[in-house]
Amino acid sequence: MGxxxxxxxxxxxxxxxxxxxxxxxxxxxIRAMWFFCALSKRPLQEPIVSCPLGKLYxxxxxxxxxxxxxxxxxxxxxxxxxxxxxKDLKTLKLTRNTAKASPPSSDSVPDRxxxxxxxxxxxxxxxxxxxxxxxxxxxxSQAGLKTVAGSPPSKSPKADGEAGSDKGxxxxxxxxxxxxxxxxxxxxxxxxxxxxxxxxxDMRAAMLAKRLLEPAKGKGKKRKAAAVAADAAAEPPAxxxxxxxxxxxxxxxxxxxxxxxxxxxEEARRKAGMSDAVKSLYAPKDGSKKKxxxxxxxTFTRYx
Ligand SMILES: [Zn+2]
Numbered sequence: 605m606g607x608x609x610x611x612x613x614x615x616x617x618x619x620x621x622x623x624x625x626x627x628x629x630x631x632x633x634i635r636a637m638w639f640f641c642a643l644s645k646r647p648l649q650e651p652i653v654s655c656p657l658g659k660l661y662x663x664x665x666x667x668x669x670x671x672x673x674x675x676x677x678x679x680x681x682x683x684x685x686x687x688x689x690x691k692d693l694k695t696l697k698l699t700r701n702t703a704k705a706s707p708p709s710s711d712s713v714p715d716r717x718x719x720x721x722x723x724x725x726x727x728x729x730x731x732x733x734x735x736x737x738x739x740x741x742x743x744x745s746q747a748g749l750k751t752v753a754g755s756p757p758s759k760s761p762k763a764d765g766e767a768g769s770d771k772g773x774x775x776x777x778x779x780x781x782x783x784x785x786x787x788x789x790x791x792x793x794x795x796x797x798x799x800x801x802x803x804x805x806d807m808r809a810a811m812l813a814k815r816l817l818e819p820a821k822g823k824g825k826k827r828k829a830a831a832v833a834a835d836a837a838a839e840p841p842a843x844x845x846x847x848x849x850x851x852x853x854x855x856x857x858x859x860x861x862x863x864x865x866x867x868x869x870e871e872a873r874r875k876a877g878m879s880d881a882v883k884s885l886y887a888p889k890d891g892s893k894k895k896x897x898x899x900x901x902x903t904f905t906r907y908x
Contacts, residue, residue: 634730637798638717641665643676643683648718653693654736656811657686657804658797666693686811694741697783701727722783723748730798738793740786746796752782753790809856816859 641648644665651663668675669684687693699722717727726732726745733746778787788794792810796803
């Protein structure tokens with residue numbers, strides 16, 4: 605085919621392209637992700653929310669799911685099983701696409717993306733990666749946010765004093781949302797929307813690690829950790845591998861160790877803080893019989 609003088613190759617001979625059907629299928633999938641609610645499969649309509657995995661939902665659909673976890677059948681648990689409550693959701697602040705709408709077609713959903721990046725006006729249609737900021741829910745294209753955020757403020761480590769330099773670093777590493785001015789941490793608070801599978805795996809690991817570190821009161825912490833473990837166990841088989849992987853992730857191991865240490869400390873504190881009155885309720889360790897009070901006289905209790 606060409607180069608032997610016998611024939612002249614054209615583009616069709618040299619460029620290998622995917623079969624048409626495959627291309628169309630991929631385009632449909634992308635369209636479904638960016639134009640439709642991941643749970644109800646209805647066209648996206650504000651208020652739109654997102655989860656720690658960066659999926660897009662209509663808020664009313666997720667509310668319906670949270671009220672009745674069987675409302676969407678097995679599909680509900682597959683798509684939203686990781687959502688525990690409204691606290692796991694963030695209402696997105698989206699910028700409407702004001703570009704002239706395409707002429708109405710027979711399809712109910714227009715070809716134009718309904719939302720754009722407020723920074724570079726790129727359409728949110730799956731061509732460009734989009735992100736949202738966890739603290740405020742503002743949505744930007746990844747490229748647009750990168751342009752605005754620029755490089756992290758450079759600090760010469762020598763100029764910093766040894767003491768307190770850690771604290772200063774924490775404050776300095778916080779960026780401001782270019783739309784609403786809310787503070788966010790560029791390492792943990794930028795979540796990708798409709799991320800590719802390998803990124804989604806990382807996001808799932810980050811979500812589980814974050815849940816392990818969540819502040820909880822007293823014994824609730826133990827229960828919560830168990831609930832998270834149950835969450836991971838309850839993942840559908842198809843996703844089990846993805847869920848199992850993060851447990852070998854060093855950050856998770858570190859997190860669970862930190863939780864265990866916290867629990868031990870708390871227990872010690874609780875014992876130390878026990879008042880004399882409470883202590884007197886328990887039998888002394890040497891086993892000597894305590895004098896009965898009028899409350900316990902003539903009754904059988906395990907304390908007396
Ligand atoms: Zn914002």
